[in-house]
Each structure stands twice: as structure tokens, then as C-alpha cells.
Amino acid sequence: MSHIALYRAWRPQTFRDMVGQQHIIQTLQNAIRENRVSHAYLFNGPRGTGKTTTAKVLAKAVNCERGPAVEPCNECDACRGITAGHIMDVVEIDAASNRGIDEIRDIRDKVRYAPSDVRYKVYIIDEVHMLTTEAFNALLKTLEEPPGHVIFILATTEPHKLPATIISRCQRFDFRQVSLQEQMDRLKEICADEGITYEEDAIAYIARLSEGGMRDAISLLEQVSAFSGGGITLESAVDVTGGLAAEQFYQLAEAVRDRNAAAVLPLVESLAQSGKSADKCMENLLYYFRDLLVLKLAPQGNAETERVVDRERFQAMAESYTPERLFAMIDILGRYQGELKHATQPQTLFEVALLKLCTFEEGGGARGAASANVSGGASTAEINALRQQVAALERQLGELLKNGVTASSSTEGSGRSQAAPARNTGRGIFGGGSGGIRSKVKLDPYLAAAESQESVAARAKWGNVLQRVKEEKVTLHAWLKDGELVAVSSGTLLLAFRNDIHRETTEKPNHREIIERIASELLGSPYGLATVMQKEWQAALEGSGPPAAGEVLELEHEGEPRSKEPPKQPPWVEEAVKLFGEDLVVVRDQD
CATH class of the missing domain: 3.40.50.300 (P-loop containing nucleotide triphosphate hydrolases)
Structure with missing residues (x-):
């Protein structure tokens, strides 16, 4: 039939x-x-x-x-x-x-x-x-x-x-979803009247997969019955629906528990060879860890799942995980499941998700565990001590920047070109005062290198850098695209901005780190970042700007040259320029 x-x-x-x-x-x-x-x-x-x-x-x-x-x-x-x-x-x-x-x-x-x-x-x-x-x-x-x-x-x-x-x-x-027990009762009734033999676990598995739809449950029942020749077993139900067998679940959960990344890839490959799709594997594994969590938090709840075949073995696996780790792993798998729908290489993404689960460390995410595994055995105490030292250094650096210490003293001898400034205004959009850190950019090397082979090659790939920045942080891309890559010199990229607010936002430490990292990856070598206002760069190109040959151009927060003092404007005009940029602000005198 x-x-x-x-x-x-x-x-x-x-x-x-x-x-x-x-x-x-x-x-x-x-x-x-x-x-x-x-x-x-x-x-x-x-x-x-x-x-x-x-x-x-x-x-x-x-x-x-x-x-x-x-x-x-x-x-x-x-x-x-x-x-x-x-x-x-x-x-x-x-x-x-x-x-x-x-x-x-x-x-x-x-x-x-x-x-x-x-x-x-x-x-x-x-x-x-x-x-x-x-x-x-x-x-x-x-x-x-x-x-x-x-x-x-x-x-x-x-x-x-x-x-x-x-x-x-x-x-x-x-209309509500049909309960699991009601579906199982109806499927058993159908099997009895049609003369189909069945296993209880197989009926529970089919009912669970239908997600509350009685029509889908009957469809799966007929499909499994046709595949197995009249008798319905859990193994045949798993094979027909593309699910994972209990033993495969156990092996994956065991590898993740033991942080055995080397065992994960062969398991994923064997699943692919047996015709299991990555999205179905991800979905089933998500349910599996959910069942472990339910069994962990509600051991007396008697929650029925299609994967609990050997309850004692399943209970032992649940006891080997902490609830915090299960919560975090379910969250990681959920995020990767959303990305898997649009992935061009779903199996690779599934492997990455499992590797991330293997390197996950409670309380510190995957980064600490990953570094510990790579280094081959750094203890937790050593890692925590290093984190505390890094946090202390970050606090000290923040205090120094807040108090107005110049960047040149902190970066001297760092091995990076002195043209890459460490810039911090020390004030917000509406902040006053002129105590911000000044950046000194020597434009002569960039003027000489504006049409060099390195600059031309970097400009040709700058669109790729912008695209990668957009994929990682779209808000940063909105600010960065205002800047134009004008020259490359001594391992430093010089960007010329039309708007000072865009320049300020780009130079924030966390934004600078993203841009430098992506640029270094795509351009093939480590690069720092320096910025200048577009009008200063144009003035230098035309030879009419303040900097003479070999002269250092000192830029303030608003990007104006120190050698020529701009005419004094009322405070409200200055604030308007900060907010909207000089290109959008027009001041008219009314008689």
C-alpha cells in the first residue's frame, strides 16, 4: 500500500x-x-x-x-x-x-x-x-x-x-501539535491493523521526528515500512530518515568530552561517506546534547527521547558533562546551525563546529583551551596568571592614555614604523579641551611612495580589505570607506579621510586592530595604519601645504596643521564641525 x-x-x-x-x-x-x-x-x-x-x-x-x-x-x-x-x-x-x-x-x-x-x-x-x-x-x-x-x-x-x-x-x-504519546498510540494502531511489526524505540523515533504532525508521522511510518520490508526497527528508521545511530552519537560526544580533536574529523568523514548530510547531523547532535542536559538537570523527569537506547550508558555520558558546558555547546551548535543553511561547504563548517566544542573551556571560552592544546600542556593556573597580567597591563595602558601620555614614548623601539600613530583624543563628541594625544605623521615618505609598485598593488586589493571588514564588522566598514588608501611606506598604510569623525572612529584601538589584521592577511605582509585628513594630503601633493621637504606635519584632533593657526570660530560652530564634518557645515554672516 x-x-x-x-x-x-x-x-x-x-x-x-x-x-x-x-x-x-x-x-x-x-x-x-x-x-x-x-x-x-x-x-x-x-x-x-x-x-x-x-x-x-x-x-x-x-x-x-x-x-x-x-x-x-x-x-x-x-x-x-x-x-x-x-x-x-x-x-x-x-x-x-x-x-x-x-x-x-x-x-x-x-x-x-x-x-x-x-x-x-x-x-x-x-x-x-x-x-x-x-x-x-x-x-x-x-x-x-x-x-x-x-x-x-x-x-x-x-x-x-x-x-x-x-x-x-x-x-x-x-490547532496544537499532537503529543508524542498520542502519535505513538495512533502509529501502533495503524501497525496492528496493517499487520506491520515494530519496535517501541522505532515508533518513538518516528513520532519525535514528525514534530507533532500526525500526517508526517504516517508518512514516515509508510516510508520506513517499505524500506524494511514490513517490519519497523530503530536501525531502519534511522537509516531512512538520515539520522545518526546511537553509537555514532556516543562516539562524537565522547570525542568532544575528551577534547579529542583528532578523533572528530574521521568520525565526520565516516558520516559523510554513509550519506549523512551535515545539516541533519548538526540537528541531531543538537538534540542529543539537549537530551543530555535534560537528563542532567531533571534526572527524575523520565523524558523520552529517540536516542536513549541504553539508558545507563546515556546517564554516564550526561554525568561526564557539567550543565554550564552543555549550555555553552548547545549555544555554539545553534549559531553554527544558522550559518550552515547558507554555507557553500557545509561539511567543513560542521567540522569547525565540532572542533570548537573540543577546544571549549568552561569560564574562558574556546580561546584558552585552544592555546593550551596547541602549546601541549599549559596548566589552567598558568593561563589564569597570564590573563591577570594582560588585564593589569591593559588597565595601566588605559590610565596612561587617559592622562595624555604621548604615543611616541610607548611605541618607541617596538619594531613597527614610527609613522603608525597611537592616537587617542581623550574626549567624546561633545568633549572640550585640547589635551588629546597628538600624532606626528611625516608625509615625505608617503609622497615619494604614492605611485610605487607596493602602493599600486595595495590600492588594487583595498576593495577586498573593505569587503572583509564589512563581513566582520559592518559598522566599522561604514566609517572606513570614507578613507582613501593614498600610499604605503615602510610597512604602514596611509589613509586620507574627508571627515574627521570617520577618522577618529577608525583609529579606535579595537577598530585599528581589525583593520591591520585583515589588511596584513590580504596584502601578504604585516602592515600598520596611519591616517591624515584629505585636505592635508592634497596640500602636500600640490606643494602648497605647510610641510616643506623633510618637515614633520603635526596634526591636531581636528586634522588642522599646527603651522597655520585656523581662524577662531565660536564654540557652537566647532561642535557642529565635529558632528557633521567641515564639508557639510557652512557658516554665513547675517548683516
Whole structure:
């Protein structure tokens, strides 16, 4: 028997056959019993939970020749005709393929005529959220003033896409996912009637994979039954659905627990060779660690999962992890699962995710563990001591910068070109004072190297640098693209900015580190970063700027040369320039 034949054979024909929606069935039966059937219903819920089936049973109940009846008899001509689809007054429409205004206008024209075969005309519109705006507007008029002999039943999985005016004119019923136990009971009933042998673990596995959809559960049952030749085993269910066997789960969890990165890659390769997709493996592994966490935090909860075959072994694995580590690993896998949907190399990304789990260290993330594994055995105490020293040095450096110590004294002899400035204004956007650190940039070397082979090559690849910066931090890219790479000299990139605020933001230590790292990777050698205002660079190129040959140009916070004092402006003008840049600020005198 094919899947479609099996599903149709077990499709509910009466309300009592429905699974998991008793609260809805009781409400509809009471409405029929009291002759208070509404003119419009909205059935909302996940796929495969019985929305369309309930609509058809309701159509039979209100049109049954022995009713209206709370249960259709399925014996009269009306019930049999509706079941077979022969009654023209009961119309099922797929809104995904009939979503235009013309189809809804056709319905609006026909509802005026009385039914010819049964008591009520029933229009079942499936996937109603697919209708166009114009179609919704045409349907709205009919819902506002419906004839007494017409019932509309709208079914959808996405009610938020429906206009509020449509929803407010319907009685809304929210279908819920069918519980795991209810699904298992129905699947066992099907197996018993169809003569299919099964394992309890296999039925639980199929029910869990259907995610609350009874239709999907029956589909998987038929698929596994056809694969295994009539008998349903856990092994055959796992093979058909592309899942991971319990032993493969255990081996992966064991490698992650022992931080054995060398064992992870062969396991992933064996999964790929056996036809397991990376996204399915990631999903199953996420569920596996979730089950470990549930068993860890609620050992008496008796949570049923499809992977708990050997409970004692599973319990031992759960005890080998701390809850904090499980929480962090689930979070890591969740982030990588989102990236996996758009990855061009999903298996590689899956391997990276597992390697990150292997190098994860509680309280310190993956970085400490990674460095410890690479170094071959640095103790936790040594790593913590190094972190404390780094934190202390960072605090001292922050205090020095705050107090206005010049960068030249701190970078002298560091091995990097003196042209790379360490710049800190010491004030915010609205801050005052002139106690910020000044950067000295000698432009002569850059003027000489502006058209050198190194500068031309760097400018050719600068677009790639901007793209990488955008991928890593899009806000930094928004500031950095204002700067133009004008020259490269002595391992330092000189950027000329039109706007001083963009220049200031780019020179923040954390931003500088990102730019220098990416530029060094893409350009092939280590590079520092220096900045200058565009007008100063242009003045130097034209030979009309303040710096003579060999002269050092000293730049202040606003990028103005110290050799020529700018005319004094009112404080509010200075603040406007800081906020919007000199190109956007125009000062006019009013007589």
C-alpha cells in the first residue's frame, strides 16, 4: 500500500477519530448541537495537525441527512459524496495556486445561489495566507454580509499574514501539535491493523521526528515500512530518515568530552561517506546534547527521547558533562546551525563546529583551551596568571592614555614604523579641551611612495580589505570607506579621510586592530595604519601645504596643521564641525 493510500485509509472520517484536538472538537460539536454554527471559521496551526480534515468532517456534520449531527454518519448520500468529493456545494480551494482576485470574485458571485444537493454551501480555503491583498479585500465583503446558507472555513499555518479585518470576522481555532504519546498510540494502531511489526524505540523515533504532525508521522511510518520490508526497527528508521545511530552519537560526544580533536574529523568523514548530510547531523547532535542536559538537570523527569537506547550508558555520558558546558555547546551548535543553511561547504563548517566544542573551556571560552592544546600542556593556573597580567597591563595602558601620555614614548623601539600613530583624543563628541594625544605623521615618505609598485598593488586589493571588514564588522566598514588608501611606506598604510569623525572612529584601538589584521592577511605582509585628513594630503601633493621637504606635519584632533593657526570660530560652530564634518557645515554672516 502506498503512502497516499495509507494516509487516506487512516484519515479521520468523524470527530471521534481526530487525534490531539479534543478542545476544538468539543467546541464545534456543541455549536452544532445548539444550532449556532458560525458563518466563518479560521483554523490555524502547524502542518499535519488536522485543519483540513476537521473542515471536511465539519462540512459532513452540518450537511448529514440525519442531522445536523455532532458526528456524521458516513452512510448517507451527502456524507459519502462529500468524502468522495462529488458534492459540488462543498468546495475545497488551494489558495497557493488560486490566489488572485478573479477566483475570489467567482466565489462571491456563486455564494448568492442556494445549495443544490445539501443543506449548506461550505468553502474550505486552504493556505489562505497566500491570497493577494486584492483577493482579501474581495473576500472581506462576503464575510461581512454572508448568506445564511454559506460557511467559510479558512485554514492556514501563518495567521500573522492575514489582515486583521479578516481574522476579526472569523471564529479562530488554534490547532496544537499532537503529543508524542498520542502519535505513538495512533502509529501502533495503524501497525496492528496493517499487520506491520515494530519496535517501541522505532515508533518513538518516528513520532519525535514528525514534530507533532500526525500526517508526517504516517508518512514516515509508510516510508520506513517499505524500506524494511514490513517490519519497523530503530536501525531502519534511522537509516531512512538520515539520522545518526546511537553509537555514532556516543562516539562524537565522547570525542568532544575528551577534547579529542583528532578523533572528530574521521568520525565526520565516516558520516559523510554513509550519506549523512551535515545539516541533519548538526540537528541531531543538537538534540542529543539537549537530551543530555535534560537528563542532567531533571534526572527524575523520565523524558523520552529517540536516542536513549541504553539508558545507563546515556546517564554516564550526561554525568561526564557539567550543565554550564552543555549550555555553552548547545549555544555554539545553534549559531553554527544558522550559518550552515547558507554555507557553500557545509561539511567543513560542521567540522569547525565540532572542533570548537573540543577546544571549549568552561569560564574562558574556546580561546584558552585552544592555546593550551596547541602549546601541549599549559596548566589552567598558568593561563589564569597570564590573563591577570594582560588585564593589569591593559588597565595601566588605559590610565596612561587617559592622562595624555604621548604615543611616541610607548611605541618607541617596538619594531613597527614610527609613522603608525597611537592616537587617542581623550574626549567624546561633545568633549572640550585640547589635551588629546597628538600624532606626528611625516608625509615625505608617503609622497615619494604614492605611485610605487607596493602602493599600486595595495590600492588594487583595498576593495577586498573593505569587503572583509564589512563581513566582520559592518559598522566599522561604514566609517572606513570614507578613507582613501593614498600610499604605503615602510610597512604602514596611509589613509586620507574627508571627515574627521570617520577618522577618529577608525583609529579606535579595537577598530585599528581589525583593520591591520585583515589588511596584513590580504596584502601578504604585516602592515600598520596611519591616517591624515584629505585636505592635508592634497596640500602636500600640490606643494602648497605647510610641510616643506623633510618637515614633520603635526596634526591636531581636528586634522588642522599646527603651522597655520585656523581662524577662531565660536564654540557652537566647532561642535557642529565635529558632528557633521567641515564639508557639510557652512557658516554665513547675517548683516
